[in-house]
Amino acid sequence: MSSLETWWAGLRTAALVGTTRRPPPPLPDLGIVAREDARAEEVLLDAAALGAALRRSGVHATTGREPAATAPDETQPEPPPRAVPLLELLLNQLAAGGRQRRLLVAHWCQEAAVAGCRVPHRLLPQLLELATAERELQPATAEVAGERGRWLGRLNPDWTWVAEGAPATATEDWPILSTETRVALLIRLRADDPDTARQLAQSTWSIDGAKDRKAQLDTFWIGLGPEDEDLLEQALDDRAPSVRELAATLLDGLPDSARARRMADRLRPLIRATGVLKREIEVALPDEPDQAGVRDGLGKPPRGRSKRGWWLERIVTGAPLEVWTEVTRASPATIVSRVQDDDARHGLRRAVQTRSDSEWARALLGRSWDPGLLPLLPQDEREKIALSRLAALKSRHQIGEVLAAVPTPWGAKLSVAVVRRLADDDDADLTFRYLFSELAAGLHPDGLALLDQWRQRTDGLPTSATSLLKFRSVKRSITEAFS
Amino acid sequence: MTRWSAEQVAKLAPDDSSLAAARRLATPGPWSDTGSTDQLVWGKCQGSGSKPYQVAVDLPGPAFKCSCPSRKFPCKHALALLMLWVDGSGTVATTESAADFAQAWAEDRAGTAARSAGRTKAPPDPAAQAKRREERRALMDAGMTDFATWLGDLVRGGTAAARHQPYSWWDGTAARLVDAQLPGLAEQVRTMASDVLTRDDWADHLLATAGRWWTATRAWAARDRLSADELGDLRAFLGWSFATEEVRANDAVDDTWLVLGAHRSDNGRVQQQRTWLWGETTHEIVQVLDFAAGGQTLAVPQVVGAVLQATLARYPGRAVRRALFATDPVAVDSRRGLPAGGTIDDAWARAAEVWAANPWTGRVPVIIEGVRVAPGPPAYAVDAAGGSVNLTADSPIWALLANSGGQPVDVFGELQPGRLRVLSFVGAGELVAL
Numbered sequence: 001m002s003s004l005e006t007w008w009a010g011l012r013t014a015a016l017v018g019t020t021r022r023p024p025p026p027l028p029d030l031g032i033v034a035r036e037d038a039r040a041e042e043v044l045l046d047a048a049a050l051g052a053a054l055r056r057s058g059v060h061a062t063t064g065r066e067p068a069a070t071a072p073d074e075t076q077p078e079p080p081p082r083a084v085p086l087l088e089l090l091l092n093q094l095a096a097g098g099r100q101r102r103l104l105v106a107h108w109c110q111e112a113a114v115a116g117c118r119v120p121h122r123l124l125p126q127l128l129e130l131a132t133a134e135r136e137l138q139p140a141t142a143e144v145a146g147e148r149g150r151w152l153g154r155l156n157p158d159w160t161w162v163a164e165g166a167p168a169t170a171t172e173d174w175p176i177l178s179t180e181t182r183v184a185l186l187i188r189l190r191a192d193d194p195d196t197a198r199q200l201a202q203s204t205w206s207i208d209g210a211k212d213r214k215a216q217l218d219t220f221w222i223g224l225g226p227e228d229e230d231l232l233e234q235a236l237d238d239r240a241p242s243v244r245e246l247a248a249t250l251l252d253g254l255p256d257s258a259r260a261r262r263m264a265d266r267l268r269p270l271i272r273a274t275g276v277l278k279r280e281i282e283v284a285l286p287d288e289p290d291q292a293g294v295r296d297g298l299g300k301p302p303r304g305r306s307k308r309g310w311w312l313e314r315i316v317t318g319a320p321l322e323v324w325t326e327v328t329r330a331s332p333a334t335i336v337s338r339v340q341d342d343d344a345r346h347g348l349r350r351a352v353q354t355r356s357d358s359e360w361a362r363a364l365l366g367r368s369w370d371p372g373l374l375p376l377l378p379q380d381e382r383e384k385i386a387l388s389r390l391a392a393l394k395s396r397h398q399i400g401e402v403l404a405a406v407p408t409p410w411g412a413k414l415s416v417a418v419v420r421r422l423a424d425d426d427d428a429d430l431t432f433r434y435l436f437s438e439l440a441a442g443l444h445p446d447g448l449a450l451l452d453q454w455r456q457r458t459d460g461l462p463t464s465a466t467s468l469l470k471f472r473s474v475k476r477s478i479t480e481a482f483s
Numbered sequence: 484m485t486r487w488s489a490e491q492v493a494k495l496a497p498d499d500s501s502l503a504a505a506r507r508l509a510t511p512g513p514w515s516d517t518g519s520t521d522q523l524v525w526g527k528c529q530g531s532g533s534k535p536y537q538v539a540v541d542l543p544g545p546a547f548k549c550s551c552p553s554r555k556f557p558c559k560h561a562l563a564l565l566m567l568w569v570d571g572s573g574t575v576a577t578t579e580s581a582a583d584f585a586q587a588w589a590e591d592r593a594g595t596a597a598r599s600a601g602r603t604k605a606p607p608d609p610a611a612q613a614k615r616r617e618e619r620r621a622l623m624d625a626g627m628t629d630f631a632t633w634l635g636d637l638v639r640g641g642t643a644a645a646r647h648q649p650y651s652w653w654d655g656t657a658a659r660l661v662d663a664q665l666p667g668l669a670e671q672v673r674t675m676a677s678d679v680l681t682r683d684d685w686a687d688h689l690l691a692t693a694g695r696w697w698t699a700t701r702a703w704a705a706r707d708r709l710s711a712d713e714l715g716d717l718r719a720f721l722g723w724s725f726a727t728e729e730v731r732a733n734d735a736v737d738d739t740w741l742v743l744g745a746h747r748s749d750n751g752r753v754q755q756q757r758t759w760l761w762g763e764t765t766h767e768i769v770q771v772l773d774f775a776a777g778g779q780t781l782a783v784p785q786v787v788g789a790v791l792q793a794t795l796a797r798y799p800g801r802a803v804r805r806a807l808f809a810t811d812p813v814a815v816d817s818r819r820g821l822p823a824g825g826t827i828d829d830a831w832a833r834a835a836e837v838w839a840a841n842p843w844t845g846r847v848p849v850i851i852e853g854v855r856v857a858p859g860p861p862a863y864a865v866d867a868a869g870g871s872v873n874l875t876a877d878s879p880i881w882a883l884l885a886n887s888g889g890q891p892v893d894v895f896g897e898l899q900p901g902r903l904r905v906l907s908f909v910g911a912g913e914l915v916a917l
Contacts, residue, residue: 008687015690018641041635048638048694053842055691056900057835061827061870065863067855070889085489085571092489094566097503121888125881148888155858155884455512463507470510477572 003028004058008051011044019044030054071151076144079117083108083481086474087119091126095474100467102134103440107475109140111482118146128152128159138162174200179212183219190222198228205231210240217246224250229257236295248297248318253354255320259296263318266293270312271327281328281338286311309343316347321360324348332363352376371405382406383414390421396431403435408442415447423454429462436464440471448472487542487783492565495545495780497555505562511574514567518578524568525585526575528560538564539585541592543811545783548588556780619664623703623723626663630656631700634693642689646679667722668696670750698842715799720843730796731809737794738762740812741819742785743848743895744906744916756781759848759895759906760795760806761822768848769797769806787907787916790816802840803847820909821893824850827870827903834898846897846904853891854908856880864903867891875904879917886910886917 010025019040024047027034035046078084089095090105105127112119119127119141128149131137138161145153145162153162174182182200189197201216208216217235220228228250235247236259251259270284285308289298293311296318301310324335339345352360353372361376369389374382386406393399399421406414418439425431432439443451451469455461496502508528515535517526522542527535528551536551538560547557557565568575581589633656637645645652653676660669675692679685702709702717709717718725740760747756756773775781785791791812798805825833830849837847853867858881862874874880883894883905895914896905907916 012686012690015638015693016641016643016686018644019639021641039635041638044638045634045694045697048690049698050694052691052694053838057838059831059834059901061831061866061868061872062863063870065865065871066857067865068857068884068889088489089566089570092493093502094489094493094506094509094569097506121885122882124885125879148885151888152881152885156881466510466512467507470507473510 004051004054008055011047011051015044015048068155072147074118074147076116076118076146078120079112079115080481083112083117083478084120084123086478086481087123087127090474091123091130096471099436100440100471102137103437104471104474104478105130106137106140108478109137109144111478113140113143115482117482118144119149121148124149124152128156128162132158132161171196171200175204179215182212183215186216186219187222190219194220194223194225195227197223198231202231210238210243213238213240214242214246217243217250220250221253224253226254226256229254233258236297244295245297248314252317252351255322255355260318260320262292262296263315264320264323266315267319267323268327270315271324273328279338281330281335283312283316283339283341283344285309286315312341313343313347313350316344317350317354319351321348321351321355321357332360333366336360336363336367349373371401374405375407379407379411380413383411387414387417390417396425396434399431400435400438403438403442406442408438410442410444410447412444412446415442415444416450418443419447419450419454429464432462432464432468436468439468440475443468443472486571487565487569489569491783492562492569495557495565495783496562497557497780501555501559501562504559505566508559508563509566509570511567511572514564514574516582517564517567517575518582519568519575520578520581523581523585523589524564524575525582526564526567528563530560536560537584539588540565541589542783545780546592622663623665623721626660626665627700627703629659629663630665630668630696634697634700637693642686642693645689646685650676664723665721667720668699670722671696695842710801711799712801716801716841716843719798719800719805725798727807730798730807733799734796735794735809736762736765736797736806738764739815740791740793740795741822741914742787742789742791743768743821743850743914744787745784746897746904746906747781747784752776754781756784758785759897760791762795763790766822767804769795769804770848771795771806771808785812786814788819788914789814790819800841802837803844819914820912821850821895821914824852824893824895826866826868827851827864827872828868830872830898830903846899848895849898849903850893850895851903852893854894854905855889855891856883856887856905858884864894864905872898872903873901875899875902878903878905880905882917883908886915 007025007028014022014024023040024044027047027050030050032050034043038046079087086095087105087108090101090108093101095101096104109119124145127141128145131141142149142162142164150163153159153164171185174185177185186197186201189200197219205213213235220232232247232251232254235243236251238244238247248259251257254260266286266289270286272282272284274280274282286298287308289296289311297314298311301307321332325332328335330338336348339348348360349364349370351357352364353376356376358376358378361373362381364370365373365377365385374385377385383406386402389402390399393402403418410418422428422431422435448469451461451465455466455469493502496505513529513535515527515529519525523539524542525537525539527537529535530551536549538547538549538551540547540557540561545557547561549558549560551558551560553559564575580586653672657669657672660666660672671692675689679689682688699717699720702713703721706714706717715725740762743759743761745756745758747754749755754775756775758771758773760769760771761767762769773782792815793812794809795806796809798807824830830847830851833849834847837844851864851866854864856862856864856874862878862880863871864874865871878896883892886892887908887910893909894905895907896903898904905917907914909915
């Protein structure tokens, strides 16, 4: 410590205890003369004033500290000039707030990703802060953060998600990755490159634990295809019951697999056309399964189900749908109307859903409303069915359920019908607000035009409907800016 | 006046609900007869009534006019109009001449301003004025003597004991200072009350500040021996302000001024905005201070990097002088870089010079070249020579990192004891606010 600092430390101590208990230390040799005949307090205060001035002005720059490493160069271009102000407006909450802003920012990032652009540097802090708070934005934002964004993510502990979200080409590191990272990697890969994903999973299959195997296998729902059959068939013999069960369920989705053929063999003898005119279809309950059957998933039923009913359902789920048309020589619609057995019907529904079979979905929907099957039909059909269903409904909660089942964006007819229907609603504002997400994503421009007309005519458009129009207008501006 | 940025408009909103309400109105639908010139933005907004509301904004002020019954300031219609103007979609187009109602209002405002400026107050009665001055000085003398005694008590009892005093002990002294027309000191005493409890270095801080306060009491007692500028600095410290007419009468500097940087702070009672200007001829850095209390809006800040032609009047002072705009600034040039700066050591040397001339000021404006930053915490800046300084907690380090990418940049900031606050930097040849 320098002599000045020593003196100051002594002064500080004297000040702490007070001049009644300890006199202040004498001034250091600075060519300054202390006042004579001053009281102890004044001596101390004078010294404090002097010391404060000296310490404040005698400062030098600290040495020995390094700055952060510089950021790598960008590989992607900036967005087109019209797009940048839109993002700026959104980030400053001028174009939208709350949930709408989140949806629009996500849309902006998606459009930018498609165009291969990155976010301008000066808007990165605001955007990254927003996405840190609104987690759903993180994947879209990470796509377009660019090298600068990822660099910032490495420097700021709140923003580590940016760097992690980047397309990890770390497939070489597979053996040492954590389960969480592996699953995230598989999810990304299964969409475009399911074969590589499967090979990665297989590479460590024998040494991975049961939980890991199950978690990795669970990603196979994405991009499930015939090439996955070998691994799944092998997994039917897995040590862990959870993995076996998952493999069986996944194989339900592969109607050309060996298991499906085995299930078909089990199913065929159970179906019988009966009745006077052979109009009825009876499905017999299966017998106790053999070892192959247990291996294929016909094991212990869940609590509350009868075992034979459960096995029937599983057999129906696993067998190709052609078995039905083969045996009964009737159309799916006919079959659906004639089969009464509940377990068989459950099985049929699951089979149809897993295989995305539109013909059978149409048949099942013909008999009863089933929102889960609606997305399997082509657009005009599903909208027609939704429309007829809507006509019967009263509560906005139910309307919401129907609309949520129709994949967006909707066609013109449905959109116009929905707007008309909502216009009649007693509490239109609340309904619009309740259904905002569905309407925002789904309404066709014709529906929006109708809303616009309504506004100009009556001047009484509910605020949430105006908000909806504004939202779609901004969304359109963003798309146009990137085109 | 250049078009504002989205951020500037967002900052004008008195609260979040106004911003949300304005957003709902910011569509072309309800608006008609819109337009803008350099100085004015106007439009008519169809509300729930039969007649549309007439809305106008005078940009330099800014001042807002709207015929709606709202008591918020600015109201949602004015905000929505600005949002439409700023989004560049052409809903509020630039035109040659203003709409009648907007023009009439603007002229009316200018007339009122001129009238109130030219309005001669009743010629001051010199005797009454002298008496008031005497009374004030007597109050301040008594207040300073009282304060000196309190300081003596403080060091007699010890700073450790002071730290254990309840808030009312500090607040009582502050209240007496306010009564003695010394509000600046009062505020400092109140701040110290919380500083001793929150700062790790409270013992050093209290002792050093007590030393400075002590110097102030001694300086006040010897004020007849001080120059006008030295007294000016002391008055700023004590909180005895100068009347703006007096400042205008005593100084006028006509120059082109570069806006170096700006900062807003809020102490809970009053919002303050500091704008730093560099005189291109005088090479002097001055600060313009704006205040807003309660629900008022602060003046729209000058754009950092802009060059303004204006006459400024400087308050008496020796270093880091405060100034006010004697004439409305006119933008003459767009964007320049920073004047030459130095290293961090140079900045500390400059601060020492300033503090030698004016011991009362806390912040010293400095320009440092080739700065790179590390986020820490604590965040710090490193110059080309390898010297570093800690950054204040409110320095916008992420904006600086995002824009610079870790490359060295020239920055402008405020140096305080022990820390630097970065306010602006040079990016792509232009000075930009952070």
